[in-house]
Amino acid sequence: MKIGIVGLGVVGLSTGVVLADQGHEILGVDIDEKRVSGLECRKSPIYEPELQELLVKNFDKMKFSTDYSILSDADVIFITVSTPTVNGKIYLNYVFDASKKIAETVKKSSTIVIKSTVVPGTARKVKEILGHNLKVVVNPEFLKEGNAIRDTRNPDRIVIGSEDKESGDLIEKLWSFTNSPVIRTSFEEAEMIKYAANSFLALKISFINEIANLCEKLPNCDVEVIAKAIGFDKRISPYFLSAGLGWGGSCFPKDTLALTSFAREKEEILKTIEAAIEVNQERPARAIKMLKELTEIKGKTICVLGLAFKPNTDDTRESVALKIIDLLRKEGAKVIAYDPKAKSNVEMVTLDECISRGEGVIVATEWDEFRGLEEKLKGKFVVDGRRILDPSKMDRSHFRAVGLGV
Incomplete structure (x- = not known):
């Protein structure tokens, strides 16, 4: 099939290269000329494991353009544009603008698939x-940055919201190679499933971070032991129970805000999700407090290890590290800072230089290369924000870690 992709970010590119690998012709559109030019030169604009290799392969x-006319005879067109939050509310203009341009361009009876995260009611508009x-x-994505290609190939489930059987069947067949469970729903159910899933995961993270806060006040109490034990309960599971500095990135912050704002417009208050947001907003300040308990920081050089909001990505959107x-x-x-992939306006140095120059060190992203640094960190005041x-x-007089008791 000829498959259009509108919006060539993590979701759009991951969808495109995986479907191209299944033999489909991919027609990618993005308004960013620099991004399109890079893709035309076989260079991915973002770091994601396997993405560059599949793009070249x-x-x-695959064809890339800023011109919607390449979509004129596409069989299926995925809308994968950004849906940010503005003043706490979801901003849908990118979705609607893409829809208008598609309507003006496509000449055949195509199926338009909304993969962007949108509030209920968007598909009808x-x-x-x-x-x-x-x-x-409506075919929401559930991929994790840093694992996007594998999640696109092997999702936990495929959700398909449609009003007619034919179009739903077409998208189900398109993703049949994944052998994943398929859930057929209404538009609104599909739109809500994505928000409910992300918000629940955010709740788990904020919950274990609050337990971590309490563990820090207790003797001989480590939140990692607590999390491991409760994770064996099949009703809970061990996933998203890693205490740390909180969640960031392109999904959890904007999706929890969008859902709570949408609920308030419907005269409902999602109290647990609003509390999870509040807990998360407090995490950066807690890291500073832990370091100040060890040493004075005014006038000192502090090394921040990690800028990306999570490992295996160069994405710094809503990064806790940048807030710290x-x-x-x-x-x-x-x-001063070091990250293997991400960049920022802070002074970037090598890993060894960051540690040697830093009088204090905060581990802000759990990159694998930061593991086993205990020897190099001797004599430094260290806050391990990612355990x-x-x-x-570690010398406990110079060391603090999230969720580790006194």
């Missing part, structure tokens, strides 16, 4: 924009 089956010639399906850096600067500290260092190998 399937390049002959898109359907109105597209008119009678184009069918609409802002707080450190307000406290009068000089900040990747072995406390038994």
Whole structure:
């Protein structure tokens, strides 16, 4: 099939290269000329394991442009544009603008698939924009950055929201190679499933971070032991029970805000999700507090290890590390940083230089190369915000870790 992709970010590119690898012709559109130019030169604009390799492997089956006209005879078109939050509410103009341009361009009876995260009711508005010639399906993504290709190939489930059986069947057949469970739903159910899933995962993280706060006040109490034990309960599971500095990135922050704002418009208050957001917003300040318990930071050089919001990505959107850096600067500290992939406006140095120059060190992202640094960190004041260092190998008078008791 000829498959269009509108929006060439993590979701769009992951969808495109995986479907190209299945033999489909991919027609990618993005308004960013620099991004399109890079892709035309076989270079991915983002770091994601396997993405660059699949782009090169399937390049002959892929075309990229800023011009929607390449979508004119596409069989299926995925909308994968960003849906950020503005003033706490979801911003859907990118979805609606893409829909208008598709309606003006596509000449055949195509199926338009909304993969962007959207609040319930969006698909019906898109359907109105597209008119009678184009069918609409809601097919939310559930991929994790840093694992996007594998999650696209092997998702936990495929959710397909449609109003007519034919278009739903087409998308189900398209993803049949994944052998994943398929859930057929209404538009609104598919739209809500994505928000409910992300919000529940955010709740788990904020919950274990609150347990970590309490463990820090108790003797001989480690939140990692607590999390491991409760994770064996099949009703709970061990996933998303890693205590740390909180969640960031392109999904959890905006999706929890969008859902709570949407609920308030419907005169419902999602109290647990709003509490989870509040807990998460407190995490950066807690890291600063832990470091200040060890040493004065004003005028000191502080090394921040990790800038990406999570490992295996260069994405710094809503990164807790960047929020920590802002707080450190307000406290009068000089900040240097190291990250294997991500960049920022802070002074970037090598890993060894960051540690050697830093009088204090905060581990802000759990990159594998930060594991086993205990020897190099001797003599430094260290806050392990991601629990990747072995406390038994650290001088406890110079060391604090999230969820580790006194």
